Amino acid sequence: MSAEFISVTFTNPSTEINPLPQPAIDPRFLVRYARSLDDYGFNYTLVPYDSSSFDPFTIGATIAAHTKNIKIIIALRPNTLYPTVAAKALATLDQLSEGRVVVHFIAGGSDVEQAREGDFLTKEQRYERLEEYIRILRRAWESPEPFDFDGRYYQFKQFSNQVRPVNGKIPVSVGGSSDEAYRIGGALADIFGLWGEPLAETKEQIDRINAEAKRAGRTDRPRIWVTFRPIVAETDELAWAKAHRVLESLQENRAKGLGKAPASAPPPQNVGSQRLLDIAARGEVHDRALWYPTVTATNARGASTALVGSPQTIADSILDYIDLGADLISIRGYDNLNDAIDYGRYILPLVRSGIDGRAAQQRNVA
Numbered sequence: 001m002s003a004e005f006i007s008v009t010f011t012n013p014s015t016e017i018n019p020l021p022q023p024a025i026d027p028r029f030l031v032r033y034a035r036s037l038d039d040y041g042f043n044y045t046l047v048p049y050d051s052s053s054f055d056p057f058t059i060g061a062t063i064a065a066h067t068k069n070i071k072i073i074i075a076l077r078p079n080t081l082y083p084t085v086a087a088k089a090l091a092t093l094d095q096l097s098e099g100r101v102v103v104h105f106i107a108g109g110s111d112v113e114q115a116r117e118g119d120f121l122t123k124e125q126r127y128e129r130l131e132e133y134i135r136i137l138r139r140a141w142e143s144p145e146p147f148d149f150d151g152r153y154y155q156f157k158q159f160s161n162q163v164r165p166v167n168g169k170i171p172v173s174v175g176g177s178s179d180e181a182y183r184i185g186g187a188l189a190d191i192f193g194l195w196g197e198p199l200a201e202t203k204e205q206i207d208r209i210n211a212e213a214k215r216a217g218r219t220d221r222p223r224i225w226v227t228f229r230p231i232v233a234e235t236d237e238l239a240w241a242k243a244h245r246v247l248e249s250l251q252e253n254r255a256k257g258l259g260k261a262p263a264s265a266p267p268p269q270n271v272g273s274q275r276l277l278d279i280a281a282r283g284e285v286h287d288r289a290l291w292y293p294t295v296t297a298t299n300a301r302g303a304s305t306a307l308v309g310s311p312q313t314i315a316d317s318i319l320d321y322i323d324l325g326a327d328l329i330s331i332r333g334y335d336n337l338n339d340a341i342d343y344g345r346y347i348l349p350l351v352r353s354g355i356d357g358r359a360a361q362q363r364n365v366a
Contacts, residue, residue, distance in 0.1 A: 004043035005348055006330035007340055011054060014232045017249035017334045019258045031066045033337055038067040040344020049106060051073035051116040057089055064097035073102040078133045080121035084159050087140035090170050091163040104173040105130055111271025127180035129153040134172055136189045141169050143364030177272040185222060186212025192222040195272055196305035197279060198286040199320055206325045213262055226321050227303040227330035232342055236309045243308045246334050250297040261299035273300035288317045315350035
C-alpha cells in the first residue's frame with residue numbers, strides 16, 4: 001500500500017473565498033507556492049487549463065526551474081495543440097525538469113467552454129479524438145523511426161520526433177465519470193482521476209475502471225487519483241465552524257458574480273458534476289467527514305467536495321480511500337498557500353504514518 005499527494009498550482013494570491021479582480025501572475029507568489037509544495041512533501045502539482053487563463057507549459061517550466069522534486073502535471077485539451085507538437089513540448093519540459101512531467105487530458109465536459117476555442121465536436125467525438133491523441137503521443141515518444149498516422153481526427157506522414165522523455169515515456173492521466181471516460185481511461189491511461197464521492201460510489205467507479213482495463217487486455221490497471229478540498233482546524237468542532245464560514249463566503253461571492261459559476265448558471269453538462277449534485281441532494285455529510293454544501297454553492301464547478309475535521313479526522317478519511325484503492329490523493333483548500341502548508345505540516349505526515357502502520361500490521365500477519 002502506498003499513496004502520493006497532489007496539489008494544484010496557483011499563480012497569485014487570489015482564492016475562491018477572497019477573489020481578486022482579474023489577477024495577473026505574481027511570479028514571487030508562484031515560486032513561493034511551488035517551493036512550499038516541494039518542501040512540505042507533495043509529490044505532484046497540477047497546472048490547470050482554462051480557455052481564458054494562463055499557459056500551463058510556461059507555468060510548468062517556471063515551477064521546474066525553482067523546485068527539486070515535485071512532479072508537474074500539465075493539463076491539456078486536445079483541441080488546443082496538435083499531438084505531434086504536444087509530444088515535443090511535453091518531452092522538452094520533461095527534459096528540462098529531469099523527468100518530472102505528467103500530462104492530464106481534459107476531453108471537454110462543456111460544449112460552451114470548448115466552443116470558446118473553436119471546438120465544436122460532440123462529447124463522443126471528443127473522446128474518440130482523445131484516443132487517437134494518446135496513441136500518437138505514445139508512438140511519438142517511443143518510435144525510433146518516422147511514422148504515418150491516418151485517423152479520423154489526425155493525419156500526417158513521416159513524423160519524426162527527436163525529443164525523448166527522460167524515462168522513455170510520460171505518464172498519461174485521464175479523468176471523468178462518463179462511459180466514454182471509463183472506456184478510454186481504462187484502456188489507455190496510466191492514471192485515472194476522480195472527484196471526491198462517498199466511499200461506496202468511489203468503489204463502484206474504481207471497479208468500472210478496472211473492468212475496462214481488463215476488457216482492453218491490460219494486465220495492469222490505471223492508478224486512481226481522487227480529489228478533495230479539506231477544511232482543517234485544530235479540532236473537529238473548530239473545523240466545522242470554519243467550514244460554515246467558507247460556505248458563507250462561497251455563497252456570497254457567487255451572489256456577487258465573483259464565484260466560479262454565476263448564480264444564474266444552468267445545471268452542468270458533464271457527468272461528474274451531475275453526479276456530485278445528485279449526491280449533494282441526498283445529504284450534507286457522507287462517511288466520516290465528506291461535506292457536500294460546497295458542491296451546491298459552486299454549482300459543482302470542478303473539484304468541490306470538502307473533507308472537514310481535525311488533521312486526524314482528515315487523515316483517517318483519506319486513509320479510507322487509500323484502503324479502497326486510491327493511489328494518488330489531490331488536496332487543495334480555500335486559502336491556497338496557507339492550506340497547502342497546513343496540509344504538509346499536519347495531514348501528509350499522519351497519512352504516511354497510517355500507511356506505514358498498515359504495512360507493519362500486514363508484515364506481522366504474514
